[in-house]
Amino acid sequence: MNSSMFYKIKNEFPIFKKNKGLVYLDSANSSQKPQSVIDSISNFYSSEYSNIGRGIYFLAGNALEKYEKTKKIIKKFLNTGDDYEIVFTKNATEALNLVASCYGEKFIKKNDEILLTELEHHSNYVPWHFLRKKKAIIKFIPANFKGELNLKYFKNLINSKTKIISIVHISNVTGAINPIEEIIETAKRKKIPVCIDGTQAIAHHLVDIKKINPDFYVFSGHKIYGPTGVGVLCIKKKWLEYFEPFLGGGGMVEEVNYKNISYANNYSKFEPGTMPVAEATSLLSSIDLLNKITVKKIVEYEKKILDYAFDKLKFEKNITLVGNPKKKGSLFSFNIDGIHAHDVATILDADKIAVRAGHHCCQILHKKFNISSSVRVSLGVYNCEEDIDKLFESIKKCKKIFNI
């Protein structure tokens, strides 16, 4: 698929028609939505709406069918095979909280060790931090100056007390694609379960769950051109049984008595209350978009734009990258020497360029690099080389205003 095909795809995103000149370089924060996803939600409410798992009328039956079809399509998209189940949550953060809380409650005891990395988003650190109440010990696999994980250290950090490993697939700051297959292989030999935060990977990288073989793989709908309000936990089926429920309520029980309650024995055990049915089922449309283009073509296209940006970076003085990993996804973070990231973002905003500035919920990594904030540029299917040209024009403007 060539660039002109991607220009056509940009037309499917109404935000760019309503905001002429918008250069959206913040897809790692949240992606924009295609008309098909917006229509899916609108159509569901206008012509198909019903709650699921309650009514026995035709609308309820059809809605449930669509909901379960979505799970089936997600499994197919991720190539999970039959070993995994899909649990919908509010977002990826809730999915990580579910894993940390359920696993921690049952399997973490005093002095047990949890292995994370210095690259983690707060969503994959804070839920594990809660287990320090149980006197668990958290260890971090260090990142090198390129923002890549050091696997030698990883092997040294594993020991008989390591009870779980939770790792980000693609860093939301450096863009590093972590060697999760290798990590999981090592962990499996020691029978340590592994949880992967795949929020930055799904729409920008080929994810084959069968090949990766994680115990848990987590991502959010709103970063894959889908709506807010829905997260996905891809979980090895055995854990549905091992885990106690995360939240309690209607729909997740089997039998309720005065003294005892038994829980559902499928994904419902972890989906109490009314779920975001319209949002969850609209993931059919966002996955359809990814399948239509193919993730392989997206990876190639975004790499081309990223390479174009890095070629320009070579000639731009006074720019410091936050890491520069060899294997990277479609994002990078930087600072203009002498200008604070928020000032850069404000000046870029005046040129209708949307970037993220701050610590990107990764204070540990920013501390490691001895900076308080950075500017992040992240790509999506609607970006093109002209967006990068505009970005660098605006970077020049920043330098002019601050006389650098």
Next chain:
Amino acid sequence: MNLNKLYQELITDHSKNPKNFGINKSYNLDYRGHNPFCGDELHIYLNLNKNKIIENISFSGSGCSIAIASASILTEIVKLKKEKEIKNIISFFLNTSKDKIYFSKNLGLNEKEKLAIKTLNSIKKYPLRIKCINLAWDVLKLILDKK
């Protein structure tokens, strides 16, 4: 957005060469404030003497040009003023809306100080940057309220 209005000379000058930057060793009150939204942090150190006058004040930390300029301007304004007077000025600044600014005489501000406050206040037009302007003022308010 008018960038010239946002990044006026006064702001860029103060951010590049902030006044009262660093730790003054004579401090008897201090507090480190933090803006979790962007990671900015400002630590204010001040010496409040027996007569309730800020004899010396300085700040350290990191932040955007607006946060640093605002801290620099604030420390210049409050130095050698009485605590009561300072509290009034802080409350006046934090409660002044983006549109109108009216300086009453009892604030005791000179023309240069009024101009600096006016410049800072003009940035309130950019809602996402209000936290940056207010950070130092919030920290000093907290120090004086809590002491």
